[in-house]
Amino acid sequence: MAVMGGWNTETMSQEPRTAEVTHTRQEALAVLRELVGNPAADFHDGQYEAIEALVDAGRRALVVQRTGWGKSAVYFVSSLLLRRRGSGPTLIVSPLLALMRDQVAAAARAGVRAVAINSANQLEWDAVHAQLAADEVDVLLVSPERLTNPAFRENQLPELIRRTGLLVIDEAHCISDWGHDFRPDYRRIADLIGRLPGTVPVLATTATANSRVVHDIEEQLGAGVLTIRGSLGRESLRLGVLNLANSRDRLGWLLTHLSDLPGSGIIYALTVSAAEDTARLLAEAGHEVLAYTGRTDPADRERAEQLLKDNRVKALVATSALGMGFDKPDLGFVIHLGAPSSPVAYYQQVGRAGRGAANADVLLLPGQEDREIWQYFATASMPSEEKASAVLQVLGEAGAALSTVALEARVDLRRTPLELLLKVLSVDGAVERVGGGWRSTGQPWFYDAERYARIAEARVDEQDSMIIYEDTAGCRMEYITAVLDDESARPCGRCDNCAGRWFPSDIAAEASDAASRTLSRVGVAVEPRLQWPSGMDRLGVPVKGRIKAEEAIAEGRALARLSDLGWGGALRELFAAGTADREVDPAMLQACVQVLKEWATGTAGQGAWSGQERPAAVVSVPSRGKPSLVDSLARGIAGIGRMPYLGSLQLQHGGPAGGRGGNSAYRLAGVWDRLVVGPELGEALSPLAGRSILLVDDLVDSRWSVTVAGRALRQAGAGAVLPLVLAQAG
CATH class of the missing domain: 3.40.50.300 (P-loop containing nucleotide triphosphate hydrolases)
Incomplete structure (x- = not known):
């Protein structure tokens, strides 16, 4: 039609x-x-x-x-x-x-x-x-x-x-x-x-x-x-699900068959890193694709949208940032690398295809990590009674409007969840946004725990429904529209279960090899902190403004992000709750050595050693949760790199306070003056005054631990401090 x-x-x-x-x-x-x-x-x-x-x-x-x-x-x-x-x-x-x-x-x-x-x-x-x-x-x-x-x-x-x-x-x-x-x-x-x-x-x-x-x-x-x-069924859509063993096979399938898909379309990924990695792999193989994520500049987003509408690219590799309402009536296909968390979200995204064409192909390639990603986003979006009460107390005591930045120095919440919570409280009438920030309305506020529990339960049910959609032997269109309570849901006669598998499942050997090379890539830049958070004096930390050049760390490297397709999976398992501490895996150690080699030669468009001299020694950040992992990584790097391992900084006042997930100000306060250069380390550093030091840690999130540890080393006489970590959160 x-x-x-x-x-x-x-x-x-x-x-x-x-x-x-x-x-x-x-x-x-x-x-x-x-x-x-x-x-x-x-x-x-x-x-x-x-x-x-x-x-x-x-x-x-x-x-x-x-x-x-x-x-x-x-x-x-x-x-x-x-x-x-x-x-x-x-x-x-x-x-x-x-x-x-x-x-x-x-x-x-x-x-x-x-x-x-x-x-x-x-x-x-x-x-x-x-x-x-x-x-x-x-x-x-x-x-x-x-x-x-x-x-x-x-x-x-x-x-x-x-x-x-x-x-x-x-x-x-x-x-x-x-x-x-x-x-x-x-x-x-x-x-x-x-x-x-x-x-x-x-x-x-x-x-x-x-x-x-x-x-x-x-x-x-x-x-x-x-x-x-009305009926939600779409006669133009041909649905299918292809279960493949791992990320390598999913990427290999895309490399093998992207050119065969009709017209131009959208490839959805669940995380920013997955979208960027996939776009890079496809582009390097000669496919005209662009990444479209929350990290994409607004002007570049608009350009990418227009290029897709004009059929000048084969696909946009997108996160949900592309979202609702993208209007291209002749969109020929939608591929998902990993499943959205609900049939509703999935059908919203696949609905971009086949609006003005008789046929469009929709294929889901589920991932084993899907549930883990769903859980992360579901948890991040739910307001906390404890945090809400803290925000209301701070605003009630302030007597004047407070900016979001000022609130961050008073409540341990990161910017995005803090802004989300303020919006929820505003809608409920407990706070209001005015010139200069947010203020309390004085109206009583009740945390509706029962409602949020029902919402959380409903989201789990939706996740289960998505798994059923993947596994069903019945008509996929009938199932997904029935889940949306469409009373006219009926078999479509077109999906892979109704008419037989319409998509190939073979993966070319060269495509699998290319995917393996992409997934085995190592090295992510760890950007140094340049500015202290605002309002640190309120938390007893006497710093403000820019970090002094003589106290700052240099740009570092991480093996990978936790959200990456390649090493990200192994790192997510390593840092999952309840995983026992152990020495670093030999393959992971060798991957870190590869990071060092590329860092040393300035490959991947980055300067050798971030413009600093080769490190003269290795120091580690003390870890309460993974001491064996960090110690074995630091010693292993030192031995392979033929650098002396000087030991670890010392934990003071019980070590870092707080955990992952807090905002920048509280994360800094939690490590301030708690990572110090002890007498033995100070003595070992003395002959190396002014020389570069490789600082080894297991995981960076806010980057304040390595920043404070690096500051302590520099105050003890070290030259440049270059962080090397296994994983970067995000």
Whole structure:
């Protein structure tokens, strides 16, 4: 079925439900045909019903329809009809910049005057405000984060609410705690709805929502919601699952068969490192691919999106940063290296394919590490009662607004989870964002442990459902749409279980070798800390500003990141909770030696020894958890490198306090003055005054342990201090 901007451009066979065609329908159909430039265009089932509810009845509606059904047709047509009736502009809350760009572009092609206000177009804000004041805007798109911005909330939002003719909540599953991509900022929309005049219609749309999410959205929209749910099955998608033994085989399969996949597409990976490693491997093999992750510069993201839309690259190798709303109707395939944590999230991502094409291939290559990754992200997103209470206590005692940076020196939470927690507390009314930061509202706050327990249980159920999807012998499309509570779920006749395996499983020997070489690559730069965290005086640490050059460490090396595809797996096992301490594995030691060789020769585009002289000796950071591992690694490196091992720094005051996961300020406070150069080490260092030292540790996360240890060595007379560690977190 031909689709233009999500609208059906072919005549549909169904007739209106009644012989009498209403004036609104005639007008809406004329607008649709004008927008798409096709005099034969007609509505899909449910499209006009939603438009009628919004335009004629001023109702609140929830539309749950598969990707490509044409949800944008509903709000663009409704917007123009309401504007003709004298209503103000439509306000669309849209979650992603990529989605906003596509929506603005689609509106412009259709003759709808649409503008956006988001973090990427601040230079255009004044012009947008002028257009709004002149009533020259039909549709305004804003991000949910804008709704929490104090200046926007106080200066622009009241006037927008007064003039809004239609409120649209796109990707509305983000409203729900139960949704796979819940965003606290989206919960503010319920407050926004409550402030709208009762005559203003509201539309919520999503392509992926089960009954639990639908019910949650309906409750937030208010009484009298019209819910239109269609079949979620996609006839264009051919689903399949290929279980391979390990990362080498998955990458080898991609190298062997990427060129055979139809058109251009998306390769999803679960972590940033996996996406970057995969993109590098494919590019080195001659494939036109680009990485697209949370670490990708915004300008590079936009360029990558456009190159894929123009079919000038074979694929984007992406994390969930590509996310919702990416609009390329002819996307030919979606491959997953590792499974998302729920069928809802998976179907959201595969729904990018086959929107305007008759056929698209969707293949899942599960990984043994999937559950471990799911657990990490699920845990990271759940608020803690202890941390929430600490934040509220600090804000309550402050008597004034505190910035996020100031809060970090008072509460042991990293920036991202701290900001997430503040948003949750803000939505619950316990804190508010104002000029200068955050302050307490004084309103009582209750930690709903029962609700969070239910959410955690639901996420485990979703993970189990994803495993069942991988293992099922039945129709994959029927299973995944049934999990989304689609009552019309039925066998598709196209997936690998219905029609037989449609994809090859062979792996070329040269592809397997290339994948092995990629996975065996070693060496990740460990960037030195350059600045002390703010507010350290509050934690009893007398430092601020830049770290003095004569006290700073040099750039170091890690064998790999914990999230890497290659050595990352072995390192994750080594540092998993409950793993016993043991001496370093010989193969891992030899891999570290390879890191040193490449470091010494300045390969991989990095300077030899980070621009410093060859280390004259080896010193280790004392470890309470892995003493045998660190000692054997340091001694092994010293012996192979023919360098003296001078011993370890000493633990003082019981050694480092705290553990992984705290914020930068607390992590520094936890190691400050606790790693010292003892008399024996000081004596051994004395003849080497001014010479470089190789500092060996097992794991770096915040990098403050090696920074403080290196500072102590430099104060004891060492020259450059070059850290070498087994693993880098992240």
